[in-house]
Amino acid sequence: MSKLSAEDIEKRLLNFPEWEYYDDAIHAEFEFENFKDCFSAMSRIAFECEALNHHPDWSNVYNVLTISLTTHSANGVTEKDFKLAKAIEAIVEPDDED
Numbered sequence: 001m002s003k004l005s006a007e008d009i010e011k012r013l014l015n016f017p018e019w020e021y022y023d024d025a026i027h028a029e030f031e032f033e034n035f036k037d038c039f040s041a042m043s044r045i046a047f048e049c050e051a052l053n054h055h056p057d058w059s060n061v062y063n064v065l066t067i068s069l070t071t072h073s074a075n076g077v078t079e080k081d082f083k084l085a086k087a088i089e090a091i092v093e094p095d096d097e098d
């Protein structure tokens with residue numbers, strides 16, 4: 001998987017308003033109602049990570065989840081990172097179907 005250019009990354013990030021690009025990774029921070037909701041989202045994200053065989057650098061403090069995505073073998077951001085970001089977005093901010 002080849003590393004994307006900074007220009008390509010910035011262009012793709014237009015579809016991911018929660019995410020920023022710096023330090024050769026894309027980063028996002030999500031705030032939940034409480035710890036339980038945050039941990040529940042992390043558990044669902046973990047299954048996506050395993051399915052994609054791609055794992056984030058992440059941390060959580062109470063109700064805040066901080067995520068950084070990079071492809072270490074490519075020394076930067078690749079298509080894999082955007083696939084995982086899309087899956088994370090679907091879990092963290094599902095479309096309202098009301």
